[in-house]
Amino acid sequence: MESNNTSVVNSHNEWDPLEEIIVGLLDGGADLPWEIGLQAVMPKEDVESSRAFHLDRGGKSIDRHRTAPALKELAEFIRILEGEGVTVKRPKPLDHSESFGTPQWQSPGGNVQADPRDVLLVIGDEIIEATMSWRSRYFEFLAYRDLIKDYFKQGARWTAAPKPQLTDELYKHDYVRGEEYVTTEFEPVFDAADVARCGRDLFVQRSHVTNLFGIEWLRRHLGDDYRLHVVEFEDDRAIHIDATFVPLCPGKILVNPDRPLKAVPDVLKNSNWELLTAPRSTLPESYPLYRSFRWLSMNMLSLDEKRIIVEKSEEPLINALKDWGFEPIPCAFRNNYRFGGSFHCATADIRRTGTLQSYF
Ligand code: ABU
8 A cells, every 4th residue: 555654663543544553463462461450441330350360370381272253353364464465574482481570569470462452552653661550560571572673773763751659659559440540640650551642632531540640641751742542441351542532533432322422522513523422332242351341342343434343243343334324344253252352353454545634
């Protein structure tokens, strides 16, 4: 695909024509260690069983039989991307079963490299490494360093947000579910996937992993070219905006009927943007989600203003997208859900044809 941009890294929104993307991987992954930040995003009814599972398994390698079906889907996803002319890059696998720590804390292991979107925020020609807010994810950025150094050498800008301390002061151990967030304002923290990009307007979710201090850091870092709109949703597990509030093209945002906005931001009130309500997922109640997220159906990847990669079993969503004028591209991905994400999470934009614009 021909690009008018000279920068190797260039992405301003979620819908410009996609040219290059990082796709995550499962090699080297470990089960997440138990920590209070993880507890906060577990389904309420699963907290006790999750605690037992993660205390036992945390930091231990994920067996191949658990990754095999997901790997097949990832291969098909990559085949589709490449078939559509998108260049796919992969991170370097890390061994997440190694324990690590800082002078203040120890973690029995890491995570899995399935979700680059959580770690890397691309704004224009800049790659920002998010702080992250779980101890288990502290060193996840290392998997992307070879790629980032290469992009930097080719002219991209590169920023690592302030490394957080992640000491006990950051976490509210007695937080009340549904009434407050597990993270305090001790230091700036954010996950990159709490940002939805619409050119000069960025919607940033206050969540269990992104605090107001982190959003303020981003606001000052990005400066006057951008307007950051802080959004909150009725969601007791709030983590990442990309299965809750999903910009699809100029003028259209897919919203989650179970997670209404606590307050509609002024920029939306005064615009003619449509909020399209996502149909419910077809995922059977009995589907083994392993404490992951039922609304990952919304976690789609736009190849441009029309073409959207969507889970192939989500017929109601596929039909709704067609009715709204999009061209859905179905791909199986449900076996990847257990690793926390779908197509949007599993990727990080590197380059889309387009320039910085105001859409509001
Ligand atoms: N990044 C995963 C978010 C999943 C969800 O909010 O449902």
